[in-house]
Amino acid sequence: xxxxxxxxxxxxxxxxxxxxxxxxxxxxxxxxxxxxxxxxxxxxxxxxxxxxxxxxxxxxxxxxxxxxxxxxxxxxxxxxxxxxxxxxxxxxxxxxxxxxxxxxxxxxxxxxxxxxxxxxxxxxxxxxxxxxxxxxxxxxxxxxxxxxxxxxxxxxxxxxxxxxxxxxxxxxxxxxxxxxxxxxxxxxxxxxxxxxxxxxxxxxxxxxxxxxxxxxxxxxxxxxxxxxxxxxxxxxxxxxxxxxxxxxxxxxxxxxxxxxxxxxxxxxxxxxxxxxxxxxxxxxxxxxxxxxxxxxxxxxxxxxxxxxxxxxxxxxxxxxxxxxxxxxxxxxxxxxxxxxxxxxxxxxxxxxxxxxxxxxxxxxxxxxxxxxxx
Amino acid sequence: xxxxxxxxxxxxxxxxxxxxxxxxxxxxxxxxxxxxxxxxxxxxxxxxxxxxxxxxxxxxxxxxxxxxxxxxxxxxxxxxxxxxxxxxxxxxxxxxxxxxxxxxxxxxxxxxxxxxxxxxxxxxxxxxxxxxxxxxxxxxxxxxxxxxxxxxxxxxxxxxxxxxxxxxxxxxxxxxxxxxxxxxxxxxxxxxxxxxxxxxxxxxxxxxxxxxxxxxxxxxxxxxxxxxxxxxxxxxxxxxxxxxxxxxxxxxxxxxxxxxxxxxxxxxxxxxxxxxxxxxxxxxxxxxxxxxxxxxxxxxxxxxxxxxxxxxxxxxxxxxxxxxxxxxxxxxxxxxxxxxxxxxxxxxxxxxxxxxxxxxxxxxxxxxxxxxxxxxxxxxxxxxxxxxxxxxxxxxxxxxxxxxxxxxxxxxxxxxxxxxxxxxxxxxxxxxxxxxxxxxxxxxxxxxxxxxxxxxxxxxxxxxxxxxxx
Numbered sequence: 111x112x113x114x115x116x117x118x119x120x121x122x123x124x125x126x127x128x129x130x131x132x133x134x135x136x137x138x139x140x141x142x143x144x145x146x147x148x149x150x151x152x153x154x155x156x157x158x159x160x161x162x163x164x165x166x167x168x169x170x171x172x173x174x175x176x177x178x179x180x181x182x183x184x185x186x187x188x189x190x191x192x193x194x195x196x197x198x199x200x201x202x203x204x205x206x207x208x209x210x211x212x213x214x215x216x217x218x219x220x221x222x223x224x225x226x227x228x229x230x231x232x233x234x235x236x237x238x239x240x241x242x243x244x245x246x247x248x249x250x251x252x253x254x255x256x257x258x259x260x261x262x263x264x265x266x267x268x269x270x271x272x273x274x275x276x277x278x279x280x281x282x283x284x285x286x287x288x289x290x291x292x293x294x295x296x297x298x299x300x301x302x303x304x305x306x307x308x309x310x311x312x313x314x315x316x317x318x319x320x321x322x323x324x325x326x327x328x329x330x331x332x333x334x335x336x337x338x339x340x341x342x343x344x345x346x347x348x349x350x351x352x353x354x355x356x357x358x359x360x361x362x363x364x365x366x367x368x369x370x371x372x373x374x375x376x377x378x379x380x381x382x383x384x385x386x387x388x389x390x391x392x393x394x395x396x397x398x399x400x401x402x403x404x405x406x407x408x409x410x411x412x413x414x415x416x417x418x419x420x421x422x423x424x425x426x427x428x429x430x431x432x433x434x435x436x437x438x439x440x441x442x443x444x445x446x447x448x449x450x451x452x453x454x455x456x457x458x459x460x461x462x463x464x465x466x467x468x469x470x471x472x473x474x475x476x477x478x479x480x481x482x483x484x
Numbered sequence: 485x486x487x488x489x490x491x492x493x494x495x496x497x498x499x500x501x502x503x504x505x506x507x508x509x510x511x512x513x514x515x516x517x518x519x520x521x522x523x524x525x526x527x528x529x530x531x532x533x534x535x536x537x538x539x540x541x542x543x544x545x546x547x548x549x550x551x552x553x554x555x556x557x558x559x560x561x562x563x564x565x566x567x568x569x570x571x572x573x574x575x576x577x578x579x580x581x582x583x584x585x586x587x588x589x590x591x592x593x594x595x596x597x598x599x600x601x602x603x604x605x606x607x608x609x610x611x612x613x614x615x616x617x618x619x620x621x622x623x624x625x626x627x628x629x630x631x632x633x634x635x636x637x638x639x640x641x642x643x644x645x646x647x648x649x650x651x652x653x654x655x656x657x658x659x660x661x662x663x664x665x666x667x668x669x670x671x672x673x674x675x676x677x678x679x680x681x682x683x684x685x686x687x688x689x690x691x692x693x694x695x696x697x698x699x700x701x702x703x704x705x706x707x708x709x710x711x712x713x714x715x716x717x718x719x720x721x722x723x724x725x726x727x728x729x730x731x732x733x734x735x736x737x738x739x740x741x742x743x744x745x746x747x748x749x750x751x752x753x754x755x756x757x758x759x760x761x762x763x764x765x766x767x768x769x770x771x772x773x774x775x776x777x778x779x780x781x782x783x784x785x786x787x788x789x790x791x792x793x794x795x796x797x798x799x800x801x802x803x804x805x806x807x808x809x810x811x812x813x814x815x816x817x818x819x820x821x822x823x824x825x826x827x828x829x830x831x832x833x834x835x836x837x838x839x840x841x842x843x844x845x846x847x848x849x850x851x852x853x854x855x856x857x858x859x860x861x862x863x864x865x866x867x868x869x870x871x872x873x874x875x876x877x878x879x880x881x882x883x884x885x886x887x888x889x890x891x892x893x894x895x896x897x898x899x900x901x902x903x904x905x906x907x908x909x910x911x912x913x914x915x916x917x918x919x920x921x922x923x924x925x926x927x928x929x930x931x932x933x934x935x936x937x938x939x940x941x942x943x944x945x946x947x948x949x950x951x952x953x954x
Binding site for chain 1: 873880884891895
């Protein structure tokens with residue numbers, strides 16, 4: 111019966127949470143959650159694969175533990191995530207001691223030795239700690255899993271994630287972040303390569319006063335489908351979220367999807383939230399979807415807003431540079447680089463900021479410019 | 485919050501047009517829908533065979549299509565408890581005196597005769613229940629060849645043109661409610677403006693639902709020929725009833741080369757009406773389509789006026805105003821589909837939620853491959869007057885060409901204590917101050933309305949704010 115009662119979900123929050131894959135209905139490409147996705151490349155993750163291995167994490171202070179020894183509070187919110195959680199056997203765990211201050215970034219390298227792998231990484235920042243973590247992942251296979259981040263009370267944590275790889279790879283990644291009282295989290299996500307990449311970044315606050323800054327840059331080329339879904343769940347008073355994602359689509363067939371969901375619950379008074387997505391379409395036949403959703407259940411907030419813009423680079427800027435004697439090609443490259451510099455400039459760690467900028471420049475075919483740091 | 489302010493917020497949801505006439509025509513109408521009902525509607529209207537076929541096709545598609553699983557909660561609609569066709573008077577009246585007294589009385593309270601006397605109205609197609617009962621076009625418009633008829637008459641008198649365009653913009657299977665409308669449509673306006681004709685005065689139609697549980701399924705078809713220009717205005721008010729009503733209209737507009745069409749709607753359904761409307765315009769080369777859409781009432785509104793920019797340099801514009809009070813959910817917005825180079829579109833949405841109401845903006849901007857030089861902007865502003873109401877924004881953007889620019893921006897603000905304090909320090913009461921801030925917020929939309937509508941809109945807001953004074 112087609113007139114059957116269908117009540118649409120009341121808000122953007124996930125409808126089901128469970129460790130049991132059987133609790134989820136298998137998604138179809140017509141579902142709101144998946145209609146923008148590279149469904150044909152990602153649907154492999156809806157079936158458990160016993161032959162799949164684990165993603166291995168290596169770095170100072172990182173331990174590979176049996177999954178049963180990991181006390182994770184995060185509960186999967188979709189079928190792929192539940193399957194990964196149920197089938198992963200080892201997890202990479204980094205615990206940052208309470209009150210410790212790490213001046214040097216902690217670098218974690220993620221690798222796989224199988225064609226298909228499940229991932230589970232836990233990063234726990236103890237209370238009042240201060241650290242920067244860099245996660246490097248050069249995709250060589252089909253990966254389904256999660257990187258779970260917990261930021262303790264008053265802790266300050268920066269996580270820089272760099273994802274690269276060729277177009278035959280697929281990645282379905284959950285990136286849940288939970289913030290304690292007055293915690294400060296900065297997430298910088300750079301997607302330089304990879305085939306079908308789908309990242310769900312969910313921010314939750316467990317106590318008042320938390321701040322989440324999420325920055326992202328992504329490059330999408332022919333054969334790439336880069337999808338980022340951000341969900342910020344404001345259900346604690348006086349928390350902040352600031353989201354800025356910038357992407358460039360380089361050649362025909364490139365695809366990018368950016369979904370920024372912000373839900374401000376009734377109890378989240380004094381919330382301050384803003385999200386921005388800017389996409390640079392550098393070629394005909396590339397497609398950029400951008401959906402910044404905002405749901406407010408209370409009016410007692412500081413401010414809430416979002417903005418999204420998609421277009422080609424600014425001809426006026428190119429013209430200005432040309433008028434200064436810079437050839438057209440170089441001028442264009444400079445403008446593209448400047449486009450990304452705005453968001454990368456907000457990543458505090460200068461070494462990794464420059465590293466990222468260099469990677470992007472290389473990917474864009476931009477050579478070093480005079481005045482660049484050696 | 486002071487008690488005054490709380491009372492003001494209570495007052496905001498008051499519905500001032502909540503009377504209704506003794507039900508003279510609706511009592512005997514049948515409830516529920518099946519093939520027999522559809523055949524009966526078609527037979528009563530003496531329709532040609534092809535229209536009956538189309539209606540039956542619509543019915544089949546309606547039965548097959550699923551209910552939307554997104555947007556507002558529509559589970560309260562009972563399709564078996566709706567009257568799909570109600571005939572209020574047997575004939576279409578040609579002048580005011582011919583109208584029955586109770587209908588005249590209703591219109592008197594809506595202010596139609598005054599408007600007519602002042603010749604502010606070019607032609608009034610007043611829809612009372614399911615059929616247009618009153619119709620008048622200014623003589624000079626008739627001389628110019630402008631057709632302004634109710635849709636049923638248009639089908640009888642201009643079948644060829646009707647058949648050429650009907651269902652071309654919104655096909656019978658477009659969505660569940662468009663299918664339903666195709667199956668049981670009745671009434672609505674038909675407008676044809678010949679080449680190069682500029683209709684200087686707005687064409688107006690008043691709609692009114694007056695039978696409990698009666699769905700109103702009007703069908704509007706407008707063809708604006710090359711270089712022509714028209715402004716169509718419709719306003720809706722409905723009496724309050726205890727059980728739910730369904731309003732599911734379809735509006736199709738064809739704006740040909742170089743033509744301009746502006747379609748203004750002020751909708752103030754009572755808070756038990758489900759208002760699910762499909763509105764779409766096709767814009768050819770150099771044509772302009774403007775939707776001005778005010779949604780002030782209803783239990784649930786889901787309405788996304790769309791413009792398909794099919795010809796080069798076509799322009800689409802939507803100004804949308806949503807006002808959600810207690811128990812109301814307004815899910816409104818606009819869709820702009822760019823399918824030709826150098827096309828431009830603008831969406832401006834303003835929403836106010838109060839007393840626990842929920843107002844959502846939902847829109848789509850799609851710029852297809854090859855539409856170089858196209859530009860689109862979307863701006864959504866929401867004003868929160870209290871802490872218990874809800875405001876959402878769901879803007880979809882899909883860009884598939886490089887040489888375009890697309891921008892979206894949304895802001896949510898609340899009436900701050902300092903704004904109120906400033907105005908009150910100038911001698912205003914709290915309610916007056918709030919009224920002024922709300923009026924200022926919607927001013928960009930109000931100023932685009934014909935004068936009498938702008939006055940009505942401002943008066944409505946003023947009335948609601950005044951309630952708590954003293």
